[in-house]
Amino acid sequence: EAAVTQSPRSKVAVTGGKVTLSCHQTNNHDYMYWYRQDTGHGLRLIHYSYVADSTEKGDIPDGYKASRPSQENFSLILELASLSQTAVYFCASSPGQSNTEVFFGKGTRLTVV
Amino acid sequence: GDSVTQTEGLVTLTEGLPVMLNCTYQSTYSPFLFWYVQHLNEAPKLLLKSFTDNKRPEHQGFHATLHKSSSSFHLQKSSAQLSDSALYYCACSGGSNAKLTFGKGTKLSVKS
Numbered sequence A: 001e002a003a004v005t006q007s008p009r010s011k012v013a014v015t016g017g018k019v020t021l022s023c024h025q026t027n028n029h030d031y032m033y034w035y036r037q038d039t040g041h042g043l044r045l046i047h048y049s050y051v052a053d054s055t056e057k058g059d060i061p062d063g064y065k066a067s068r069p070s071q072e073n074f075s076l077i078l079e080l081a082s083l084s085q086t087a088v089y090f091c092a093s094s095p096g097q098s099n100t101e102v103f104f105g106k107g108t109r110l111t112v113v
Numbered sequence B: 001g002d003s004v005t006q007t008e009g010l011v012t013l014t015e016g017l018p019v020m021l022n023c024t025y026q027s028t029y030s031p032f033l034f035w036y037v038q039h040l041n042e043a044p045k046l047l048l049k050s051f052t053d054n055k056r057p058e059h060q061g062f063h064a065t066l067h068k069s070s071s072s073f074h075l076q077k078s079s080a081q082l083s084d085s086a087l088y089y090c091a092c093s094g095g096s097n098a099k100l101t102f103g104k105g106t107k108l109s110v111k112s
Helices: none
Strands: A004-007 A010-013 A019-025 A031-038 A042-051 A054-057 A065-067 A075-078 A087-094 A108-112 B003-006 B009-014 B019-021 B023-026 B032-038 B045-049 B062-067 B072-077 B086-093 B100-102 B106-111
Touching: A004 A087, A010 A019, A019 A031, A019 A087, A019 A108, A042 A065, A042 B086, A042 B100, B003 B086, B003 B100, B009 B019, B019 B106, B023 B032, B023 B086, B032 B062, B032 B072, B045 B062, B072 B086
Parallel strands: A010 A108, B009 B106
Antiparallel strands: A004 A019, A019 A075, A031 A042, A031 A087, A042 A054, A065 A075, A087 A108, B003 B023, B019 B072, B023 B072, B032 B045, B032 B086, B062 B072, B086 B100, B086 B106
16 A cells, blocks of 8 residues: 655744654555645645655745655655644655545644744 | 626525525636535545536535536535534636635534
């Protein structure tokens, strides 16, 4: 079965601090994504990547950076965490065609205090 | 870009009654439509996706019909079960970059 693993599963960060969320997939998928989930906003795309060493901006990239050092790994970086970035973050992967399933990790609950 | 509008907020049903969650979309492409379901403290997972040949997808008693004329992909089930209580997302994917655009989600609560 497709597997997307996120770490950590939860984190408390201080305002202004740096946060790195990690994601690892064993699906051999080209595409990887970072989504943010907030009540009332649903799932919104932050960054995505379709090849190692390259990332693309999604719909809400401000305040976030991404890194794809290999096909399997995709990180989301908050250089200066803010209260408004408190949310649940989901990593996902897919083969890349528009009609194919996207597989999600179990999410990381980030609380910025 | 693409956008998806769903029945917003909370839908509360009694077990055994029919379910209908609305979804409409806007896209510059002829997109694929999806329904994802997320149970409490779990990851979203695929429930249904549209077909290119106008077949009606069905899974776990749920079905949805893509109507291109009205840009809709409503989710239906004839009889709700307690285990259907979850957060449901409609999503569309078009173009060449395989980006999924999600609606805001509909929380379905089924009570006995």
